[in-house]
Amino acid sequence: MTGSVEVVYRGIFQKHLGQRITRGIVLAAWKEGKVGISFGRYGDSPERNGIPAKSFAVVADNEEELQAYLSRYEPSNNDVTVAVDDTLCKGVESWAWYGLQPINKLTRAGGTVLVTSIQTPEELLKDCHRKNAEWNLAVLKGTASFSGLWVYKEDHTDVRVLGAIAKVAPHVVKIESVEAAIRGEWGDELKVGSARKAYERVEIRTVRPEEGNPEKPYEFQLPKWWEMKEALVIPGIPVRQEVRGWDGGYRPGRNPTFKKFATRTMRPVVDFEICTKCTICWLQCPDSCFDVTPTGHYDANMEACCGCGVCEAVCPVKDCITMVNERAFEDNASQFEAYQKDEAAYKAWLREKIQDKVVTSRSHGFRYRGQYQEELAQMAAEGEGPGGS
Amino acid sequence: MSVATTEAPVPATAADKEMLISGCAAIAQALRLADLDVVTAYPIRPYDTVMQAVAKLIANGELDAEYIVASSEHDQFEIVKHASAVGARVFCGSSGVGWMYAMEAIAVTPALRLPMLALVGNRALDDPGAFGCEHNDALCVRDLGWMLTWVDHAQEALDTALIAYRVAEDPRIFLPCAIGADGAFLTHSEALVKVPSKEKVDRFLPKYNRRDKQLHPDNPITVAPQVNEDWVMEIRKQNDEAMRRARGVIQEAYADFHRIFGRQGGNPFVEEYMTDDADVILFGQGTLSMPVKVGVRKLREQGHKVGFVRLKWFRPFPTPEIQDVLRRAKAVGVIDRDYSFGSPNYGAVLYNEVRSALYDLEERPRVISFICGLGGREVTLDSVTEMSEILLKTAQTGRVEQPTYWIGVRG
């Protein structure tokens, strides 16, 4: 019997985490006398900050069964899909393909999407697209663990996810073998304890086909060889898009089939009332995300924004642009339109987002010195991290 | 050459260690076990995984070797060429156009009879910018006197690297050898690999000894003088003879390897899969063996007599084995992860090699070219079925309706 797990993670920030989890699965299965492989999605590499990427583990009783999964980019019928950042539930656009892949797309019918999150399953289901079959949503309480290319944050997320996988898919790995593998690979009893706790605490819920985000994710049909332009020539994107009723405004042309918002873990919210229309955000945004409105405001287009945070850093007006965790939003609607429709309501909405400490905590990078230590202590207190109860 | 391989049984301390490592890391382990002297590096995917793995071994104190980061692939191959001439065991490698950029150094190495080991992490030749697997990079040296082998899993990568050193450094041969490893599928996938003990490897692999060809103050010689038409043809003939001798030396090396390590016991040149009674045979090299074997098993369940042959050594090309294995089939489909634009039948490289090897047989199978999996596209189960169906039809009618098919191309 074979079992396969995909781990969907944020490029660079969670590269080591993704690899550790899939390696851990194979090492655990090995303790049961099984064989296995662990590999990353080749097209995702070289990774870029935050762009969704994948790592896989396949385990089988013998080499012959394993063969069906070898020499492939992406197993398509996974027992478990792990999202180690809950904003990935909005969909996955890798830089290696076109279109938005729902997080549960490659999860088999009856399989499980396991998310590390502090949101409830119901909140997550607003993001996860519907699936034409029953599936399970499992939530492992915790904030997304981000680190970097050269550093790794030892907050036990790797082993906690392994413990949770043993719960949702014991035929892939059993908790005892996860524990044995952790002892073998890391020799750390605290980690063994974290895996066991996650195994006991992970919440699982069945999701029916009619539950979830009803939106149809954008797709792209790849052309046939004779439909493509020859000589590796691809047409440019028009410089400007016409927008009706936007006289005096300006919206740059954008690629309709390659967006970037699946990369985003934070988004800017703009206080149009105090904006001085200085143009700096518009000039500095590396992705030309700002639409210039007819009133001369700058509206960050959420289909294009990858959440880098540059605009927040360069805006000269205090608290005019604030990066807010992506999990606080359910759509990509224009902020300026909302502002125009009802300024007071927009102001209230903005205040709510900005004042919520939880959602303004950064997914990566820090707002002030000492925030990392603070977060670690907080995670320990919540029982998520090392040394938790 | 005499190799001390016949003494007492292997001691208990010589147990294999099992590690979860990528194909490239497996090759790095082989280099550690082979006591590599000099390695040069210049990054390009997917080969670069091996240079990272070797750097790590050196940094961890597990391997004591000279690690030189070159300024380009050309320098990378030049440096090891010279190191090999003074008697160092060397390793280097590249991928795609990186390998092509080093071509001047690569092309002259066989005439110098330098037993360099290189890894070609197979990659499409840019442009278009592409990382995925194609075999055209490594195949560029097919006429030049390089030995060329393809591996299909991480364990075989480790084993073949040890075997390749032994064959290349055999004084009867002294030829460079390249290992083709499919980008991504082999280079970047982690599998459980048995890493043998140093004791065992020492019994298998003697020290590199260039003897009277070694550049050394005590051995005053000139290497690679300018020559004219009075000399070149004889030099080429020497290379030809060395390549002819390689066949026997490869067989010896595999036999010894099997005795010492208990692996690689089959035919060194080809792997046969369900070919005994096969009417039609798929033929290919590298990691496409995995989906093809799964497909063959499926078709067998449906009662179709389909088999598969995986080529392990491309140079020297094992003509007798190919003839022997394929003569029994009615139709053979050669799957190429490469192209050869404008070649006979607009087929691909391996196809024309196989077809030519079969020509002298009185009774020979029909041969079809399948161009598949270019740029690292997956060779899917559906593709295997499609190719098998074409072959079964060909076997039935005895006629080649169309010599070449592009399988899995959108159109």
Ligand code: SF4
């Ligand atoms: S966060 Fe700001 S600067 Fe960065 S892409 Fe989005 S709008 Fe542009």
Ligand code: SF4
């Ligand atoms: S940088 Fe700030 S103040 Fe300037 S235009 Fe942008 S939002 Fe307004």
